[in-house]
Amino acid sequence: AQSVAQPEDQVNVAEGNPLTVKCTYSVSGNPYLFWYVQYPNRGLQFLLKYITGDNLVKGSYGFEAEFNKSQTSFHLKKPSALVSDSALYFCAVRASGSGNTPLVFGKGTRLSVIA
């Protein structure tokens, strides 16, 4: 069965500092990996995805994530945090290839960027 772990419920970082939101996954075969962000009273917004190719993927709002197959991780990063980055972040995974395996989400990590 597929699963996603986001080990931190909350991450606090000072504005201007680099941020990392951690994600590890379990899936049979190769994964498709996604990061979404949820602002208060708004729907989930897509940030970036890893399908194949370069392990470092770049996405919206200056975010990037690194796929590490040996560690089964897909941590979200940003070199310099903004107060406006404060939100709830979700990692999600599904197995690649044929079949209708659904997208599985982690529990989310709340990021708080302090001015």
Next chain:
Amino acid sequence: GAGVSQTPSNKVTEKGKYVELRCDPISGHTALYWYRQSLGQGPEFLIYFQGTGAADDSGLPNDRFFAVRPEGSVSTLKIQRTERGDSAVYLCASSLTWGEYEQFFGPGTRLTVL
């Protein structure tokens, strides 16, 4: 362009009543998904449509839950004999098709069962 829309944004009902939640996906998206999100949790998969047919309904918790997408566009999630445990935010998403394509989410319907 227009994103995924969901109506109503909020629904309060009494235990035992029937409710319908509507989702209008992005035009041209053949794949449509329903999720349920409880407080402090990530979205939980309920059902996926490719076109008009339900390709995977393995996430529906029991036979009180049913969803349709008769013309391959708008979808309705139907819940019979609602229970207090059904209270959650119900999210709809669509994507170009199945596979590696990202899903675009609507704002959700907050269902409260009293």
